[in-house]
Amino acid sequence: MLEGEGFAAVTVEAIAERAGVSKATVYRWWPNRAAVVMDGFLSTVSSEVPFPHTGHAREDIRLHMRRLTEAFGGRMGRTVAALIAEGQADPELAEALRLRWLSVRRTEAREILELGIERGELREDLDLEVAVDVLYGPIYYRLLVGHAPLDADFADALADYVFAGLGA
Template sequence: MQPDRRPGGRSARVREAVRQATLAELVERGYAGLTVENVAIRSGVHKTTVYRRWGSAEGLIADALDYAVGDPWPIPDTGTVEGDLREIVRLVRSGFADPEAGPVSSAFVAAAMQNPAAAGALNAFYAARHEQSAVVIRKAVERGELPEGVDAEEVIRVAVAPVYYRLFVTHEPVTDRDADRAADAALAAARQGVI
């Protein structure tokens, strides 16, 4: 009889060590400097194990993003759709402004612009975040704050899009006022049935 496998055993420890090393390497060296060798050294996991399980830098990025989908995402509940949507956009803004999380998030976006596998992983990550966040729009429809038929996930996309535009296209700072304006514009479009 084989012993039961322990949940969170060696495999989970290896994955977490490699994930943390991947994130640290992305912050320190960016996507262009991310290598399996450096992740192996930083994580303390043998290089052949990293190659066998993740295959490449793109595999490391994809796995880190896949793992992050399960990380908790705080969904606001202010009691109004205005407050909830503003809080979601502010969360996105503050995530990129955070000295620890911001460089990692920016590196994921940069990697996605350069590699199809990373782009697919980032797309899946954001699809999960949009689905989680859309609950605030669905609640607003139930409360009668928004019309039936509103595309809840599209409202979230439209609300956060100006933050990404400022950060990654025009390289402008994003203030809370900018975040609130983006949320309010998406909300106005939703109320008019545009979204």
């Protein structure tokens, strides 16, 4: 529904009608349409972009960035871009996206970087929040602006540039 008709068409009424239930039933399970949309989104994409665990922070992040850029080149990317765009006018959706999609991925990335610090792969004085922003911000920028391709070459180049500054 979201991909085909846009967020404005995703009302509790439309959700209830499509599911063949009452609005009360929808509200019994979800507090608002943003929560329904996020549950639907997460149920279809959460397993599409798992973080690998190779034992090396740089390789884990690089492989994850490759998977993310590949996924963002299709339906998932269009959906994430739509959720970000709609979140600008819908604070509940923006909060749901931050808490349930972005924060979870940021935590996973920070954990990988922390392991890299512990293993001596990365600088001890690394600001993990800034590092995650620098690693993933350009991917979301390309997703939203569309000025250049989101592909494996970009993911590899980005990882190389960023890890040159993060290394021990």
